Structure formats: C-alpha cells, structure tokens
Amino acid sequence: MALRIVIGMVLTVIAAAVAGHRLWWLYRLGRSGQPAPERIDALRRHPGRGAETQVTEVIGQRKLLKWSVPGAAHAFIFWGFIVLLLTIIEAYGDLFSKHFAIPLIGTWAWVGFLEDLFAVAVLAGISTFAVIRLRSDPKREGRLSRFFGSHTGAAWLVLLGIFLVIATLLIYRGAQINTGDFPYPHGAFASQIVGHWLHPLGMSANSGIETAFILAQLAVILAFGIFVTYSKHLHIAVAPINVLFSRRPNGLGALQPMRSNGKLLDFEEADPDTDVFGIGKIEDLSWKGMLDLATCTECGRCQSQCPAWATGKPLSPKKIILDLRDHAFAKASYLLAGSDAARESLADADKVEAGRPIVGDAEARGVIHPDELWSCTNCGACVEECPVDIEHIDHIAGLRRYQVLVESAFPAEAATMLKNLENKGDPWGMGESKRADWIGELDFEIPVVDGQIGDDIEYLFWVGCAGALEDRARKTTKAIAELLHTAGVNFAVLGPAEACTGDPARRMGNEFVYTMLAQQNIETLNEAKVRRVVASCPHCFNTIGNEYPQLGGNYQVIHHTQLLAQLVADGRLTPVTPVEEKITYHDPCFLGRHNRVFTAPREIMEHVPGVRAQEMHRCKERGFCCGAGGARMWMEERIGKRINTERIDEALSTDPDTISTGCPFCLVMLGDAVSAKKGAGEAKETLEVVDVAQLLARSMASPAGARAIQESGPSAVAGRAERGGDDGLGRPSAVAGRAERGEGDESGGPSAVAGNDESGGPSAVAGNDELDRPDRP
Numbered sequence: 185m186a187l188r189i190v191i192g193m194v195l196t197v198i199a200a201a202v203a204g205h206r207l208w209w210l211y212r213l214g215r216s217g218q219p220a221p222e223r224i225d226a227l228r229r230h231p232g233r234g235a236e237t238q239v240t241e242v243i244g245q246r247k248l249l250k251w252s253v254p255g256a257a258h259a260f261i262f263w264g265f266i267v268l269l270l271t272i273i274e275a276y277g278d279l280f281s282k283h284f285a286i287p288l289i290g291t292w293a294w295v296g297f298l299e300d301l302f303a304v305a306v307l308a309g310i311s312t313f314a315v316i317r318l319r320s321d322p323k324r325e326g327r328l329s330r331f332f333g334s335h336t337g338a339a340w341l342v343l344l345g346i347f348l349v350i351a352t353l354l355i356y357r358g359a360q361i362n363t364g365d366f367p368y369p370h371g372a373f374a375s376q377i378v379g380h381w382l383h384p385l386g387m388s389a390n391s392g393i394e395t396a397f398i399l400a401q402l403a404v405i406l407a408f409g410i411f412v413t414y415s416k417h418l419h420i421a422v423a424p425i426n427v428l429f430s431r432r433p434n435g436l437g438a439l440q441p442m443r444s445n446g447k448l449l450d451f452e453e454a455d456p457d458t459d460v461f462g463i464g465k466i467e468d469l470s471w472k473g474m475l476d477l478a479t480c481t482e483c484g485r486c487q488s489q490c491p492a493w494a495t496g497k498p499l500s501p502k503k504i505i506l507d508l509r510d511h512a513f514a515k516a517s518y519l520l521a522g523s524d525a526a527r528e529s530l531a532d533a534d535k536v537e538a539g540r541p542i543v544g545d546a547e548a549r550g551v552i553h554p555d556e557l558w559s560c561t562n563c564g565a566c567v568e569e570c571p572v573d574i575e576h577i578d579h580i581a582g583l584r585r586y587q588v589l590v591e592s593a594f595p596a597e598a599a600t601m602l603k604n605l606e607n608k609g610d611p612w613g614m615g616e617s618k619r620a621d622w623i624g625e626l627d628f629e630i631p632v633v634d635g636q637i638g639d640d641i642e643y644l645f646w647v648g649c650a651g652a653l654e655d656r657a658r659k660t661t662k663a664i665a666e667l668l669h670t671a672g673v674n675f676a677v678l679g680p681a682e683a684c685t686g687d688p689a690r691r692m693g694n695e696f697v698y699t700m701l702a703q704q705n706i707e708t709l710n711e712a713k714v715r716r717v718v719a720s721c722p723h724c725f726n727t728i729g730n731e732y733p734q735l736g737g738n739y740q741v742i743h744h745t746q747l748l749a750q751l752v753a754d755g756r757l758t759p760v761t762p763v764e765e766k767i768t769y770h771d772p773c774f775l776g777r778h779n780r781v782f783t784a785p786r787e788i789m790e791h792v793p794g795v796r797a798q799e800m801h802r803c804k805e806r807g808f809c810c811g812a813g814g815a816r817m818w819m820e821e822r823i824g825k826r827i828n829t830e831r832i833d834e835a836l837s838t839d840p841d842t843i844s845t846g847c848p849f850c851l852v853m854l855g856d857a858v859s860a861k862k863g864a865g866e867a868k869e870t871l872e873v874v875d876v877a878q879l880l881a882r883s884m885a886s887p888a889g890a891r892a893i894q895e896s897g898p899s900a901v902a903g904r905a906e907r908g909g910d911d912g913l914g915r916p917s918a919v920a921g922r923a924e925r926g927e928g929d930e931s932g933g934p935s936a937v938a939g940n941d942e943s944g945g946p947s948a949v950a951g952n953d954e955l956d957r958p959d960r961p
Contacts, residue, residue, distance in 0.1 A: 185282075188395050192279040192402050199406035206413040207421075209520075210478060213512065216519045218460060219446030220470035223429045234428050242424045247571040251485065257312035261346065264306035271299055271353055274367070275401050278356075285367035296368025296375070303350050304374050310343045317343075327493070330484030333503050338415045339482075345408045352404055354378045356397035362390040419481045423572040426479040429472055435575035436564045436778045438730035442585060442695050443470075451696055462585025462693070465542055466512045466551075467519055469582070476574045477509035486566035486576060491809040491831075492559040496824025499559035501566035501576040504552060508579070511540065511551045543587055555823060557583055558595055562691050562814035563773040568805055580814075584693030598692055601818040606697050609683035609704075610649040611818055616680035619652045622661055623677070628669055632679040636713045643668075643675045643747070644714045646728065648721035649684050650848035656855055657720075657848035660875035664720055664744050667881055671756040673747075675718070681708050685727040692815035699735070702727075706737035720744045720877075722775035722847045723813070730779075743775060745846045745876055749784040752791050752880070759883035762794030765841035767879070769797065770831065770854060771807035772847030785846045785876045792883045798838040808834065812849035832857035836867060843873045851875060 227234050240246045245262060249255035270286065277284030289295050317339065322329040331339075358378030360366035362385075366375070382390055412420055431440075442449040444459040454461070460468050469477075484502055492499040512519075518538035521527040527538075543557055544550020557580065566576040587593045604613035623630050630645075637644060645668070651661040668675050683701055690698035705728075709717075717739050719725040729741035751757040767789060775781045782804045789795050802808040811827030821827065832854060835843050843858070845851055854873045861867035 185280075188399055189279050191399055192276070195399075195403055195406050199410055203410050203413045206410075209516070210413070210418070212520055213516050214471050214474040214478065216467055217469045217471040217474040218443065218467075220429075220443075220472045221446050222440075222443075223470075223472050226432070227429060230432070233432055237427055237430070237432070238424060241427050241573070245571075247569075247573075250569075253312065254316055254483075257309040257316075260302075260305040260309035264302035264309070267298055267302040268306070268349075268353070270295065271303075272405060275353075275356075275398055275405075278360075278365075278398050279402075282363075282365045283367075290367045291369075293368060293371035295371075297371035297373065299368075300354075300372045300374035303353060306346060306350050310346050313339075314343055327496075330488040331482075332484070332487070333500060333506065334482035334484055335416055338417070341411065342415070342417050345404065345411065348404045349401070349408060352397050352401040355382075356394050356401055358382050359390040359394035359397065363387060363394055365394065416480065416482045419479050419572055422475060422479050423481075426472075426475050427573045429475070430573035431575060435567045435573065435578060437726060438734065439581050439690055440578055441734050446470075449695075451699060456590060461589045462587075462695075463542060463579065463582035464586040464590060466508065466515055468586070469508070469512075469579070472575075473579060473582075474512065476579070477505055477512055479572045479574060480505045480509065481572060482506065483571065485569040485571065486574075489565040489569050489806065491561060491563055491565065491811065491827045492824075494808075495827050495830050497555070497559040498553060498823070499556045504556065504576065504579065505574060507551050511537070511542075515540075543583055543591075543593070552583060554587075554593070557587070558819065559823070560814050561773070561809045561811055561816050561827065563809035564777045565773075565806070565809070568777050581691070581693065585695055586693075588693035589696065594692065595819045598815060598819050601688060601815070602692065602694055602697060605684055605686070605689050605701065609701070610653060611684060611688050612649070612653055614653050616683075619647070619682055620677070620679040622647075622652060622658045623665075623679070625658075626662060626665060630665060631676040633676050633681065633712050633714075636711070637676060638674075641674050641676045643673065643716050643718045644709075644712070645675045645677050646717050646719040646721075646724050647677055647682060648719065648724045648848065650852070651720045652682070654848060654852060656851055660720060660848060660851065660877055663875065663877040663881040664748070667748060667751070667757060667877060667884070670884060671751045673751070673756075678708065678712075683708075685724045685732075687723040687727045688815045688818065690727075690731070691813065702732060702735050702737070706732055706735055709737060709739065715739060717741045718744055718747050720848065720875075722772045722779070723849065726774045726778055743779075743781055743784070743846065745775075745784040745788060746781060748877060748880060749787045752788060757880070757884065759792045759880060761883045763792050763879060763883055764794040766796045766798055766839065767842045767844050768800050768835050768838045768840045769803070769876070770800070770810065770835065770843060770845040770850055771803055772845060772850045773807065773809050773813055775846055776807050777805060785844070788876045788880050789844065792879055795879070798840065800834050800838060802834060810845075810847075810850040810853040812853045817849055817853070826857065828853040828857040829860065832861060832867075836861070841870065842879070843871070844876050844879055845873065846876055848875075 245255065245259045248258050270289075273286055274284065274290075277286070285291050286295075317331065317336070320329045320331055322332040322334070322336065326332060354374055355378060357366060357372065357375035358380075359382055361372075361375060361379030362383050366372070366379075368375075382393065385393070412418055442462065444454065444461075449459060449461075463469060463473075480502065482502065486501040487493050487503070490499065490501055493501075514537045515534075517530055517534045518527055521530060527535075530538075541548050541550045543552045543554055545553060560577075560580045562577055562580075564577060567574070570576070584594075600613075601611045604611055607613070608615050610619075620632060623632075631638070631641065633644065645665070647661055648657075650657040652658065665675075683704055685705060686698035686701035689695075689701065717728055719728060719741060720743075722743065725741055725743045728737070728739060732739070748757065752759070769785060769789065771777070771782065775785075786797065789797050800808075808831050809827055810831055811821065816827075832843075835854070843854060845854065851873055858867055858871055858873055862869055862871070
C-alpha cells in the first residue's frame with residue numbers, strides 16, 4: 185500500500201512540475217503580446233453573456249455540433265472526461281485506501297452507471313475519430329483532406345492516450361469487483377463485464393492487477409496532461425478562455441479599429457517609429473491574438489470551407505494560424521529574453537528566427553507568403569466554422585494593414601483603386617458628378633438631400649459606388665427605387681454628396697483612407713440629421729451599420745431585401761405577374777454570414793408567383809463566396825480556379841433559369857462567370873444573374889396598376905418627390921435638385937468625430953434568421 189502511495193505521489197509531483205513549467209512559459213509568451221483592454225472591458229460589461237458562451241459553446245459544444253458526426257464524437261469525449269473526473273478522484277483515493285468511495289455519492293449505483301456509460305461513450309468517440317482520420321488521410325486525399333497541413337501524428341497519439349485512460353480505468357475497476365474493493369455494487373455495467381473477464385485469474389492476480397492499473401491509470405492521465413501542454417491539444421485548457429474573450433456575437437461584421445499598446449490609434453498623432461501599425465512582427469499581436477494561436481485544434485474546418493483553398497490557392501486559414509504559432513514558439517527565447525544584452529547572447533539560430541519578416545516570399549523566408557495574405561476574400565467562412573472562436577480575419581487584416589501602411593507592399597492593381605478612393609471618392613475614379621445619373625433614367629423624381637433631410641423622408645437610400653456607377657448594378661438601384669416609389673415609401677439620396685463607405689480600403693488594409701472616407705460620410709450624414717438608412721450593397725450595409733459606430737456614426741441601417749420583404753409582408757407591394765422560372769439564390773457573404781440576413785431575400789422570392797426556388801449545396805451560413813470581398817473585386821485572380829467560376833459551377837448543377845442575389849459585387853462577379861460559361865457553351869444563353877429586387881420588380885404591375893391593387897392603398901405622402909420643394913404639409917422641403925445641378929459637397933474635410941454611442945440604437949445589421957428584418961419599414 186505504501187509503495188503505491190509513494191509511486192503515485194512522485195508521478196504527480198513530477199508531472200505537475202513539468203506541465204506547470206510549460207504553462208508558465210506559455211503564459212509569459214502570451215503576455216508578450218499587445219494589451220487588449222477592450223476584451224476585458226467587454227467581459228466586465230457583459231458578464232452574463234460571457235457565462236452564456238461558456239454554457240452554450242464550451243459545455244454545450246454548440247459550434248462543434250454543427251458537424252453532426254465529428255461533433256457528436258467530440259461531445260462524447262468532452263462530456264465523458266467531465267464525468268470521469270470522478271474516477272480520477274477515486275483513483276487517487278484508492279492509493280490510500282482499498283475501500284475508498286467518494287463521500288456521499290461514492291456508493292450510489294447511478295454514479296457507477298454514469299461513469300461506465302461515459303467511458304463507453306468516450307471509446308465510441310475515439311473510434312469515430314479514428315475512422316474519420318483514416319477516411320480523410322491527407323497522404324491519400326491531399327488538399328481535399330481538411331487535415332492537410334495538420335500535425336496528424338500528434339492526433340493519433342492523443343487518440344491512443346485517451347484509449348489508454350479508459351482501458352486502464354476499466355481494467356482496474358474490473359479487478360476491484362473481483363477483490364471486493366469496488367464501491368458500486370450495481371450499475372457499473374462495463375466494469376462488471378471486464379471483471380467477468382478477469383475473474384478466472386483468481387483473487388491474488390486481481391489484487392495485483394488492481395494495484396498495477398491504478399498506478400497505470402494515474403501515469404497515463406499525468407503523461408497525457410504533460411503531452412497536452414506541448415501539443416495542439418493545449419486547446420483543452422485554453423479554448424474556454426479564448427471563447428470567453430472572443431468578440432460577440434462572433435468575430436464577423438466589423439473589423440476592429442487599429443490599436444497601439446492597447447489604445448486606439450489616432451492617425452494625426454501616430455508615429456510609425458513608436459506606434460504599432462497592424463501586425464509587422466509576432467509581438468504586435470495582442471494577447472488575445474496569441475491566445476488564438478495557442479487555441480487552434482488543427483481540425484481543418486476553416487480550411488475545408490475557405491473559397492481560396494477550395495480553388496487551389498495557397499491560403500489556408502488554418503495554416504496562417506499554425507505558421508504564426510510556430511513562429512511565436514520559435515521566437516519565444518527572443519521575446520522572453522527581457523533585455524537587449526540577453527538577446528545579444530542568444531544563439532544565432534534564435535536571432536535569425538527573430539529577424540524573419542512576418543510576410544515575405546520564399547527568398548525572404550517570410551512566415552506568411554504574400555500570395556496567402558492577398559488571396560483572402562474576408563468571406564468569414566473560417567470564423568463561422570471555427571469551434572474555438574479564432575478570429576482569422578482580424579489577423580489577416582492586421583497583417584495587411586502593416587503591409588499597406590508601413591511597407592507599401594500590396595498587389596499593384598489595387599494601387600489604382602486606392603488612389604481613386606482617395607482622390608475621387610469611388611474605386612473606379614468616376615467622380616461625384618456621375619453618382620446621380622441613374623436618377624434621370626426613371627420616370628419620377630427622387631429627392632437629393634441638400635442640408636437637413638426632410639421630416640417626411642422615411643429613409644435615406646444609400647446607393648453605393650457600384651449601385652450608382654456600375655451598369656449592371658444600376659439596374660438593381662433603379663428597381664429598388666421603383667419599388668419603394670410604388671409602395672409609397674418616401675426616400676431620398678445623397679447623390680454627389682455620397683462617397684465610398686471605405687470598405688474596399690479598409691479590407692485592403694489602408695485604414696487611413698478608410699478613416700478619411702468614413703469621417704467624411706459621417707459628417708455628411710450627421711449634418712443631414714440622417715437616422716434611418718437603407719443600403720443596397722451588403723458591404724455598405726455592414727460598414728455603415730457595424731463600423732461607423734466606431735467613429736461616432738450611429739444609424740439604423742437595413743438592407744434593401746429586408747425593407748422590400750417587409751413591404752411585401754405588409755401588403756404595400758403585391759407581386760402579381762408570374763415569373764415562371766427555376767431560381768437559385770446566392771447568399772452574399774457580407775449580408776448572410778457576416779450579418780445573418782438569410783430569410784428576407786428568400787421571402788421575397790417566395791412571394792413572387794411562379795418562382796421555383798432551388799438551394800445550392802452551399803448556402804446560408806455555409807454559402808460560398810463570389811470572390812469579390814476583401815477588396816478582391818479590384819485584384820486579379822491569377823492562382824488556381826477563379827472563385828466566381830467555382831460558385832457558378834455549383835449554381836449550374838441546379839439547372840437554374842436565373843441566379844439571384846442581393847449584392848452588386850456578387851452580381852458583377854457571378855455575371856462575369858456566367859458570361860464566360862456561355863462563351864464556352866457550358867451555360868444556356870438565357871441564363872442571367874439578377875438581384876432579388878429585379879425579380880420582385882418584374883412581378884409588379886405598372887406603378888398605377890400596382891397602387892390600385894394594394895390592400896392598404898398608397899401612402900399619404902406619396903408623390904412628394906415629384907413636387908419637390910414642399911414636404912406635403914405646406915412646409916419647404918430640405919431636399920433640392922442637387923443631382924440636376926451636379927454639385928458636390930463643398931464643406932470638405934473629414935470630421936473629427938470619435939467615440940461610440942453607448943446608448944446603442946437598434947441596428948438591423950445583426951440578429952439571426954428570425955430577426956433579420958426591421959419591425960416596420
């Protein structure tokens with residue numbers, strides 16, 4: 185008895201010392217990153233939300249269970265080890281007493297039953313994982329395997345370790361049944377089966393087996409604990425922490441503002457020599473970023489859903505995280521040296537590693553290759569799929585910011601786009617005078633805001649650069665305007681006063697140009713007293729609704745599909761003309777995945793008579809990107825298959841008559857792919873790509889006829905746009921014919937607005953499938 189006590193405690197002390205030393209080293213490495221006070225502040229302000237995420241994502245395994253089979257297997261193992269913590273207590277108790285039982289519960293039959301039930305569930309889980317890994321072996325499947333690039337050897341060691349934990353547990357419990365030392369006379373069915381197998385060996389042998397396998401059980405558990413701290417399975421310890429400090433409701437939507445040493449970066453006062461501009465070296469990551477690196481499970485879910493990876497490009501979100509993690513570990517001796525003198529005394533290999541550029545080609549020995557960095561479309565599939573809430577897009581944005589703002593190293597074709605944004609206010613460089621041309625193509629007038637917006641105006645229609653300047657997107661803009669006019673919705677536009685929201689610049693990494701454009705627009709909107717905005721472009725929708733509040737611009741923003749769906753539901757728009765077509769809908773990433781608007785576009789299609797909707801295999805949360813996000817709209821796609829071609833191939837598999845969407849970028853990208861397919865004879869000539877607003881407009885009668893069939897009749901304020909100059913109540917309107925004059929905003933200069941609105945006005949850019957429409961139009 186004394187011998188097994190000594191052996192058990194010696195093993196425990198050694199394991200605790202080794203694992204503790206490693207954990208302290210990891211903690212120090214994590215703390216070498218930048219401060220992230222906003223993460224701690226968010227948790228302090230919303231402790232209930234933090235607790236909820238622990239219950240739903242950690243204990244409930246919500247994101248893991250999105251993949252049913254591997255999710256269930258992981259849940260069995262996770263919940264099994266929670267329950268089996270009782271058996272660890274029992275194993276330590278058995279070191280000191282052959283008849284140990286946990287006080288109060290140690291002899292309850294249902295406790296023994298649960299322990300054995302979850303022991304079997306764990307065995308089922310690891311068996312499932314073994315089959316999955318064999319079927320998806322990267323040596324055989326190559327890039328098609330989500331485990332390609334993962335440390336597969338470590339994964340097999342973990343499965344073996346878990347098996348040994350359960351095997352030693354059941355063997356020593358089976359022996360205890362035969363020696364009479366087992367605390368559960370009933371219920372422990374698996375232990376009883378093993379005991380039956382061991383019974384013929386006799387009492388003496390079972391007594392020896394009991395002692396040997398109690399020690400083996402503890403040795404395996406302790407060795408497993410050490411292994412976890414040195415492997416990717418560190419996520420067992422740090423994933424709950426990472427989830428606790430992750431962005432809510434997720435890491436999608438807004439990009440985070442730039443920070444230096446934990447403080448918001450002010451471009452007017454920032455100094456590139458002392459301030460942090462994005463991620464230029466590994467220590468520029470915040471401690472939350474470092475935590476992301478340590479949390480990666482290498483499951484490859486992000487990689488399997490990444491459009492860049494799926495089309496043969498070098499970018500894998502998993503590989504980005506793993507490469508940064510490996511570099512952080514390799515550079516740890518330099519980061520933790522503490523002084524310049526200590527760093528000078530490091531080995532040459534450590535100094536070489538410390539000097540590696542964070543982004544660079546093979547010749548420069550960069551940690552991340554430029555082709556990886558610039559292949560990202562910011563679609564958000566990686567963040568959506570990650571079961572441990574790693575924020576891949578934030579890391580990629582940080583890397584891009586440094587490359588653009590400090591190194592001036594980015595794809596050449598994007599330089600023209602950035603120059604146009606800075607000088608002309610739109611990516612194409614067409615200038616403000618062209619922004620209102622589309623209004624003249626309609627048979628009714630649209631008020632253009634000059635000064636404060638009129639009290640009678642329900643919405644400011646944010647047209648966007650593509651909606652105003654790109655020929656195909658202008659058709660959507662006109663369709664939206666006609667539908668709103670038909671429904672009697674009073675709306676106005678900014679016309680020449682509207683500038684690009686800055687989304688392409690920000691997603692490219694040029695935070696300076698983004699801030700300039702954003703502050704200019706916020707000043708314009710605030711001077712006009714705008715509060716409600718309807719946007720036709722999901723990128724504008726996301727930027728104004730989610731990112732402008734970071735600069736003090738707080739508005740209620742909805743997407744045009746949300747407003748149109750509500751108008752149809754309220755009877756203010758009634759589709760009557762059948763559209764006898766089979767239609768498949770493409771979810772724009774920044775409308776769907778980033779902002780959870782999935783229902784509204786589909787509801788519009790459901791109300792159009794004759795439409796036969798057919799979903800693509802990848803839709804809604806798992807929709808596939810068109811390839812335009814992340815400023816990729818203005819960068820040539822030279823590696824692998826074009827992303828828009830991949831998406832159209834999937835759309836063609838449904839044999840559609842029409843492909844619909846809700847984004848001008850998607851409209852252009854998918855339209856280009858369809859044109860290429862037609863040219864190759866791979867798509868029927870009648871196939872077209874349209875916005876759902878165009879579908880709805882097709883189904884409407886003429887404006888006069890449509891008004892006649894509206895159950896609620898026209899709005900009492902209809903027709904004010906035609907009158908101009910009068911708001912319908914005998915007062916002069918604040919809108920004027922600015923579009924006709926072609927005048928720009930003479931106020932000029934970005935506004936020095938800052939801060940955030942803590943009152944939190946409602947924004948329709950968040951929510952879920954059930955809440956993705958405004959309460960009222």
